[in-house]
Amino acid sequence: MTRFKILLAGTVAALAAATSAHAGRGTDGDAKILFWQAVSTLNPYLSGGTKEVYSSSMIIEPLARYDETGSLVPWLVTEIPTVQNGGVASDMKSITWKLKPGVKWSDGTDFTADDVVFTWQYCTAPDGGCAQKAQFEGITKVEAVDKQTVKVSFSEPKYYPYGAFVGAQQPIIQKAQFKDCVGAKAPGCTSANFGPIGTGPFVVKEFKPNDVITLTANTNFRDASKPAFASVTLKGGGDAASAARAVLETGEYDYAWNMQVEPEVLETMLKAGKGKLVNAFGTQVERININWTNPDPKLGDKRSTVEGGKHPALSDPAVRKALSMAIDRDIINEAGYGAAGKPTCNIVPAPDVYISTANDWCLKQDIAGANKLLDDAGWKKGPDGIRAKDGVKLSFLYQTSTNSVRQGTQALVKDWWNQIGVASELRNIAASVFFGGDPASPDTFQKFYADLEMYTNNFDGTDPEKYLTEWLCNKIPSPANGWQGQNMPRYCNPDYDKIVAELSKTGDLAKRAELVKKANDMLTAEGAHIPLIHRGQVSAISAKLEGVRMNAWDSELWNIADWSRKK
Amino acid sequence: MTDATATLAATPKTAETETPLALFWRRFRRHKGGVAGLVIFVAILAIVYIGPFIHTIDPNKIDIRAKNKGPSLLHPFGTDNLGHDMLAQVMAGGQISLAVGMTAMLLALFLGTLVGVMAGYFRRLDGPLMRLTDLFLALPLLPLLLVIIMLFRDTLRAAFGPETGIFILIVFVIGITSWMHTARIVRGDVLAVKSLEFITAAQSSGMREYRIVLKHILPNVLSSIMVSATLGIASAIITESALSFLGLGFPSDFPTWGRLLFDGANFLQITPSRVLWPGLAISLTVLSVNYMGDAVRDALDPRSMSR
Numbered sequence: 001m002t003r004f005k006i007l008l009a010g011t012v013a014a015l016a017a018a019t020s021a022h023a024g025r026g027t028d029g030d031a032k033i034l035f036w037q038a039v040s041t042l043n044p045y046l047s048g049g050t051k052e053v054y055s056s057s058m059i060i061e062p063l064a065r066y067d068e069t070g071s072l073v074p075w076l077v078t079e080i081p082t083v084q085n086g087g088v089a090s091d092m093k094s095i096t097w098k099l100k101p102g103v104k105w106s107d108g109t110d111f112t113a114d115d116v117v118f119t120w121q122y123c124t125a126p127d128g129g130c131a132q133k134a135q136f137e138g139i140t141k142v143e144a145v146d147k148q149t150v151k152v153s154f155s156e157p158k159y160y161p162y163g164a165f166v167g168a169q170q171p172i173i174q175k176a177q178f179k180d181c182v183g184a185k186a187p188g189c190t191s192a193n194f195g196p197i198g199t200g201p202f203v204v205k206e207f208k209p210n211d212v213i214t215l216t217a218n219t220n221f222r223d224a225s226k227p228a229f230a231s232v233t234l235k236g237g238g239d240a241a242s243a244a245r246a247v248l249e250t251g252e253y254d255y256a257w258n259m260q261v262e263p264e265v266l267e268t269m270l271k272a273g274k275g276k277l278v279n280a281f282g283t284q285v286e287r288i289n290i291n292w293t294n295p296d297p298k299l300g301d302k303r304s305t306v307e308g309g310k311h312p313a314l315s316d317p318a319v320r321k322a323l324s325m326a327i328d329r330d331i332i333n334e335a336g337y338g339a340a341g342k343p344t345c346n347i348v349p350a351p352d353v354y355i356s357t358a359n360d361w362c363l364k365q366d367i368a369g370a371n372k373l374l375d376d377a378g379w380k381k382g383p384d385g386i387r388a389k390d391g392v393k394l395s396f397l398y399q400t401s402t403n404s405v406r407q408g409t410q411a412l413v414k415d416w417w418n419q420i421g422v423a424s425e426l427r428n429i430a431a432s433v434f435f436g437g438d439p440a441s442p443d444t445f446q447k448f449y450a451d452l453e454m455y456t457n458n459f460d461g462t463d464p465e466k467y468l469t470e471w472l473c474n475k476i477p478s479p480a481n482g483w484q485g486q487n488m489p490r491y492c493n494p495d496y497d498k499i500v501a502e503l504s505k506t507g508d509l510a511k512r513a514e515l516v517k518k519a520n521d522m523l524t525a526e527g528a529h530i531p532l533i534h535r536g537q538v539s540a541i542s543a544k545l546e547g548v549r550m551n552a553w554d555s556e557l558w559n560i561a562d563w564s565r566k567k
Numbered sequence: 568m569t570d571a572t573a574t575l576a577a578t579p580k581t582a583e584t585e586t587p588l589a590l591f592w593r594r595f596r597r598h599k600g601g602v603a604g605l606v607i608f609v610a611i612l613a614i615v616y617i618g619p620f621i622h623t624i625d626p627n628k629i630d631i632r633a634k635n636k637g638p639s640l641l642h643p644f645g646t647d648n649l650g651h652d653m654l655a656q657v658m659a660g661g662q663i664s665l666a667v668g669m670t671a672m673l674l675a676l677f678l679g680t681l682v683g684v685m686a687g688y689f690r691r692l693d694g695p696l697m698r699l700t701d702l703f704l705a706l707p708l709l710p711l712l713l714v715i716i717m718l719f720r721d722t723l724r725a726a727f728g729p730e731t732g733i734f735i736l737i738v739f740v741i742g743i744t745s746w747m748h749t750a751r752i753v754r755g756d757v758l759a760v761k762s763l764e765f766i767t768a769a770q771s772s773g774m775r776e777y778r779i780v781l782k783h784i785l786p787n788v789l790s791s792i793m794v795s796a797t798l799g800i801a802s803a804i805i806t807e808s809a810l811s812f813l814g815l816g817f818p819s820d821f822p823t824w825g826r827l828l829f830d831g832a833n834f835l836q837i838t839p840s841r842v843l844w845p846g847l848a849i850s851l852t853v854l855s856v857n858y859m860g861d862a863v864r865d866a867l868d869p870r871s872m873s874r
Contacts (some may be wrong), residue, residue: 241832268836335649407830411651415629425729426819427818428819
């Protein structure tokens with residue numbers, strides 16, 4: 001019944017809109033969005049998951065965003081600060097943002113520089129467990145010069161100063177709402193985390209964790225004619241294929257995110273003509289993370305932590321390399337991704353200046369070579385065909401989220417590893433649990449209670465500097481930091497830390513590219529992970545939806561204020 | 568009621584001319600659905616356990632070049648999107664699904680009968696045991712499964728290896744969550760049987776309680792236990808399918824009928840046979856077992872003896 005009412009309201013609204021030349025705010029009814037990984041919180045500072053970042057981007061916004069070409073656009077500021085316009089100090093040690101005048105929070109109060117300062121304090125508070133802490137690396141001070149001006153100072157010259165407050169991962173949150181939620185109290189502020197007050201085009205009406213979010217147009221939004229949709233319903237859960245079907249074949253939904261579905265299945269759905277696929281290659285890489293620490297359950301609380309010790313088998317570089325050599329990435333791509341992917345050996349797969357070819361040996365499968373490598377390293381095949389050395393068997397637990405493409409990839413990889421005498425046990429965990437970040441669950445990708453785990457990650461924007469800081473020694477998730485670090489492989493190499501530190505001090509683009517390549521090559525060559533596929537971001541959009549500009553550099557929903565119903 | 572008592576007491580006498588087994592078989596054959604069910608069930612068992620010796624393709628062999636193929640001589644059920652042979656997968660899946668079904672059923676049956684007989688026979692235990700049964704019935708199954716799997720997965724994996732460990736876990740989980748109906752039915756039957764004269768006679772002759780239960784009570788409630796058993800297999804197979812469907816069951820490279828169905832669902836339009844065969848196998852097994860259960864009940868029902 002309610003659906004019928006919404007439909008009716010939508011139709012009436014659409015009719016009304018059709019008659020007026022300029023569509024006004026809230027004239028296009030309800031936009032229905034599907035995220036097959038359900039959203040568990042609307043505070044991106046408490047969960048690094050893409051789904052949380054994207055869904056919250058409709059509500060809270062950063063100072064500047066990346067558009068679909070990867071260039072910076074001022075969002076809550078009047079212009080992008082540069083050295084030329086005086087926004088960036090000539091010694092590169094500070095950046096000054098000028099806020100747009102007249103921007104209001106959805107509760108009607110003014111958006112001021114204090115809120116920006118508070119956001120920094122919130123994320124860098126001790127014991128806070130902020131998921132985006134890496135983004136505020138190297139910042140000594142964020143201060144409000146006046147109500148409309150924010151100055152960010154760095155400890156050392158920062159040649160890419162657009163890290164903090166740029167991109168969907170670091171939106172500005174309201175000081176008035178979050179002031180009592182700093183530090184260890186952050187996860188407890190349920191009403192704030194589930195319904196942040198923002199400057200964005202939509203306001204949370206109701207949030208059911210891991211289920212559905214209902215949003216209505218923000219009446220205080222800075223552009224009086226936007227958003228065109230009166231409300232947004234973001235439904236979470238289900239699986240990628242049924243989400244694709246709901247948009248492409250039955251037309252029940254307008255937008256479905258992350259179509260990780262076998263290419264042949266999508267093709268049959270597209271024949272219905274109700275929608276289309278949009279694809280953008282950003283920086284997503286499907287990779288297998290290698291656990292450098294010991295995940296043995298016998299270690300109790302110390303499992304998968306640095307204190308628990310090194311991994312008995314995977315600490316051998318030969319094993320890590322052999323695992324990568326045995327994989328035929330072309331076949332994985334053909335079976336699971338098609339046009340939406342290309343094989344890669346890099347963790348930084350774009351933009352073009354950063355693409356390295358140093359590890360391209362991995363593009364070609366080499367079973368014989370992998371076998372020889374393991375033989376030489378002293379891993380001998382036992383009677384069961386599984387290699388072992390000093391009583392340690394090459395038998396691994398390989399986990400990922402539940403998704404048919406991922407399970408297909410697991411099956412293929414298991415088969416190849418079998419051929420080099422490596423046994424693997426496959427495990428798949430529901431995506432909402434795996435990426436949920438719940439510190440009480442043993443099955444999250446942060447805890448990594450397995451030997452290998454596969455998923456996709458990417459970086460916002462076009463500069464990989466802060467992304468590369470994720471592999472620093474001090475970013476290793478552990479019980480001490482609430483499992484919040486991003487260094488899933490528990491990789492730690494002082495040389496790597498040095499390269500990243502140098503990168504932050506380097507301004508020359510060519511030199512930066514060289515350092516990025518060096519860091520990238522190091523990670524793959526040393527086997528922090530096994531990169532598999534450079535994935536395009538594929539989403540399904542209804543034929544009746546207009547204004548979507550598929551963006552791989554920021555939130556896919558970055559311009560939802562401009563979306564409208566096709567008349 | 569007195570009628571039933573008379574026939575019950577007379578049971579051993581009519582069996583003098585033919586053995587109880589032969590009598591059972593004669594009665595079972597009268598139920599046409601039951602016979603058809605038996606034939607189909609035996610056929611499924613034969614295909615699943617003997618089939619792999621004839622169709623010798625390894626179910627986990629990947630042949631990516633032969634993906635999404637329809638039925639052919641080489642692959643009678645076609646192949647999936649990674650080039651697995653579907654016939655081999657259905658047979659391998661059947662072995663696991665049937666083993667899980669049978670074992671879980673036996674466990675549930677044992678628990679259910681134990682609780683039911685204890686509750687029915689010993690008045691003092693009746694209240695607590697039946698409240699326990701109610702408690703289990705009221706438990707939300709899915710969160711319980713999640714917790715159990717989370718708590719015991721790693722321990723069992725370490726003790727028995729990944730495959731046996733998860734097998735034990737799943738059988739255990741299904742077993743302890745599906746004994747309640749059996750317990751209720753058995754208790755009701757025991758209460759009815761307990762008040763009959765021959766039990767009083769046995770008690771007054773000084774027979775030990777456990778012997779009364781084993782010799783007099785159990786044989787008389789066997790028919791309802793058998794019916795629960797057949798229904799139990801069916802529901803265990805379905806529960807296992809549901810667990811695999813949710814990704815809580817066996818690892819993804821371990822085919823079971825439920826998982827094959829789950830994986831095939833997306834490919835319904837491309838290769839319908841991926842869904843058809845496992846689906847058919849589950850339905851046929853469940854249906855045939857149900858009919859067999861029906862026939863077993865009829866054959867064992869003391870009240871039908873006089874007819």
